Amino acid sequence: MDWLLNAGDDPAHKFLLMIIAIVLFVAVMALILFVVDKPRNPSKWFIAGGFVGPALLLLAAGLLYPAIGTIVNSFQRRNSSEFVGFDNYARAFSDPAFLLVLGNTALWVLVAPALATFIGLVYAVVVDHSRFEKFAKALVFLPMAISMVGASIIWRFVYEYKPDQPGIEQTGLLNQLIVWLGGSPVQFLLERPGNTFLLMVVLIWIQTGFSMTLLSASIRAIPTDIVEAARLDGLSGFGMFWRITIPSIRPALVVVLTTIAMTTLKVFDIVRTMTAGRYGTSVVANEFYEQSFRQNNAGLGAALAVLLFIIVIPVIIYNVRQMRLAEEVR
Amino acid sequence: MSTTQPAVAPKAVPVPSSVADRSRKAKKALTSPWASTLAVVIAVIWTVPTFGLLVTSFRPELDIRRSGWWTVFGDAFAGEGVFSLRNYESALFDSSTNLIDYFVNSFVITLPAVFIPISVALLAAYAFAWIDFKGRDFLFVAVFALQIVPIQITLIPLLSAYVDTGINGTFWPIWLSHSMFALPLAIFLLHNFMKDIPASLVEAARVDGAGHVKIFFQVMLPLLTPAIAAFGIFQFLWVWNDLLVALVMGGTNTFPLTVRVAEMAGSRGGDWHVLSAGAFISMIVPLIVFLALQRYFVRGLLAGSVKG
Numbered sequence: 001m002d003w004l005l006n007a008g009d010d011p012a013h014k015f016l017l018m019i020i021a022i023v024l025f026v027a028v029m030a031l032i033l034f035v036v037d038k039p040r041n042p043s044k045w046f047i048a049g050g051f052v053g054p055a056l057l058l059l060a061a062g063l064l065y066p067a068i069g070t071i072v073n074s075f076q077r078r079n080s081s082e083f084v085g086f087d088n089y090a091r092a093f094s095d096p097a098f099l100l101v102l103g104n105t106a107l108w109v110l111v112a113p114a115l116a117t118f119i120g121l122v123y124a125v126v127v128d129h130s131r132f133e134k135f136a137k138a139l140v141f142l143p144m145a146i147s148m149v150g151a152s153i154i155w156r157f158v159y160e161y162k163p164d165q166p167g168i169e170q171t172g173l174l175n176q177l178i179v180w181l182g183g184s185p186v187q188f189l190l191e192r193p194g195n196t197f198l199l200m201v202v203l204i205w206i207q208t209g210f211s212m213t214l215l216s217a218s219i220r221a222i223p224t225d226i227v228e229a230a231r232l233d234g235l236s237g238f239g240m241f242w243r244i245t246i247p248s249i250r251p252a253l254v255v256v257l258t259t260i261a262m263t264t265l266k267v268f269d270i271v272r273t274m275t276a277g278r279y280g281t282s283v284v285a286n287e288f289y290e291q292s293f294r295q296n297n298a299g300l301g302a303a304l305a306v307l308l309f310i311i312v313i314p315v316i317i318y319n320v321r322q323m324r325l326a327e328e329v330r
Numbered sequence: 331m332s333t334t335q336p337a338v339a340p341k342a343v344p345v346p347s348s349v350a351d352r353s354r355k356a357k358k359a360l361t362s363p364w365a366s367t368l369a370v371v372i373a374v375i376w377t378v379p380t381f382g383l384l385v386t387s388f389r390p391e392l393d394i395r396r397s398g399w400w401t402v403f404g405d406a407f408a409g410e411g412v413f414s415l416r417n418y419e420s421a422l423f424d425s426s427t428n429l430i431d432y433f434v435n436s437f438v439i440t441l442p443a444v445f446i447p448i449s450v451a452l453l454a455a456y457a458f459a460w461i462d463f464k465g466r467d468f469l470f471v472a473v474f475a476l477q478i479v480p481i482q483i484t485l486i487p488l489l490s491a492y493v494d495t496g497i498n499g500t501f502w503p504i505w506l507s508h509s510m511f512a513l514p515l516a517i518f519l520l521h522n523f524m525k526d527i528p529a530s531l532v533e534a535a536r537v538d539g540a541g542h543v544k545i546f547f548q549v550m551l552p553l554l555t556p557a558i559a560a561f562g563i564f565q566f567l568w569v570w571n572d573l574l575v576a577l578v579m580g581g582t583n584t585f586p587l588t589v590r591v592a593e594m595a596g597s598r599g600g601d602w603h604v605l606s607a608g609a610f611i612s613m614i615v616p617l618i619v620f621l622a623l624q625r626y627f628v629r630g631l632l633a634g635s636v637k638g
Contacts, residue, residue: 005500009583011434018438021505025446037543044463047542051457055450055513062488062510063479069487119372126369136369140376145620146613147571149588153595153609154379157386157602171398173382205376210631217632266480269573273592288482293578298486305483316478
């Protein structure tokens, strides 16, 4: 049994386990489908159960049950021994350290999605139909394939600092630029509140490709007769952009903004890799990890997770509303 | 870190503009020098950081400590530039970093964690789209709504369930968790694609006496290949690049590249020779997959979803 569970550090064993997992899964699914297909005149429920059953089972076990568990946990003491009412939430909203975390998260959500959307939009408009369009878009698009961990390392190297002494050269690009311009190097990641913004740069850098792709597609979907009519009315350049393009793609803009906002809310990897939440850069998702798995404070961790959940809800409702509106217009 | 986002782009599928249209617009695009400058500035900011780290990963350790990567161009011109694969070698095989082991883990985690949820979701999406059973709409809305559950909220109870069953620290909880977290988005997305398949095809197969299982395999699956590819890339990028799930659910023998590289950034933050090489080792596979299947990825994005 242990052989099936644990591969230790033997690569061959790991690969074998991987194949076994897949074969096992295929066998189970095949059995279910075989059983479902067997009867001559099966009831609809029976068939549907075979098709939807595995998914519903996994969802119930993997999302529903644990989510309820966490909500209950958030009202309990750190080791889940007794109920403490709203104490965990009260702490999250009163302890200055946590207020900083909440403030940082708010800052992230306000700034990062807006900038990523804006830059993506501008870039989409500027390179649209240019000779290098494909190549230019690929450059901005590529960071989407890079993990947040990888992107954080890329940017940490840009922010790298070497002490300001004769004979020592800066190896971080940003500090070198400052030195070239006659300034003295800065320990970027240590200085509040600038460091939070420098962390946001990483997320913006990743997400701009997303906003560019979606917005570019919706700009192209603007009916040509509208553009033509506006042109006859003498609109061009910035006027065209402001009066025709922006209103036409408003629904797409909202979707992009809210989607990035949701990603931003849960940003963990970047903070973890860049500063591990030190120097006043922590956010809710990072603090959740810290409290739950480092400080063994499950109650507080659960409260933070629930908080994350509650903040997401209005964003999503707004998003779904906009989607509906967008569909009605069409 | 997010599980899923029901970000459904308005169904604004790009209409390819006609050739004449294109050339007319091409005249005005990039004509303003401001616009061109802006485009170049953005493109540079989006490329130079990656390029800098890439160059660094081929430089000798001492050079990296002493001078910036931009100096290599002057050096190369003077015939002094030294490039080697030494950093990659030590990042992959030195006993202190040993990234090759973590590479294996990343691979072993990713394959089942992409295959399993897609298969389960395909079946469920088929039922939601083409089997008319009671309570279908309610269940579908429920699954759709589950997209808003952040994975953070599930981690602690899931982990203690894994500990209770004794499978924690192995690959199984990671495969399971990724499969479960992927389902709401996968079902929703694949359902949308499946709905678009003409009912007449399904009807024809049914008249020929095909049952649901046969219709699923012989009518649906072949037509859904692009949709599967689209979601497959999402899921692949998500699993390969994931840090949180692997960190929480895994153990020393299962940690993937992301966990190890993030850990190195903390403990060996100044060792840029291994960090730079390590970062690119962790990025190479997703970059290749992404570039090869970009077409499907864009289609998936436009069809209404992204995972962050």
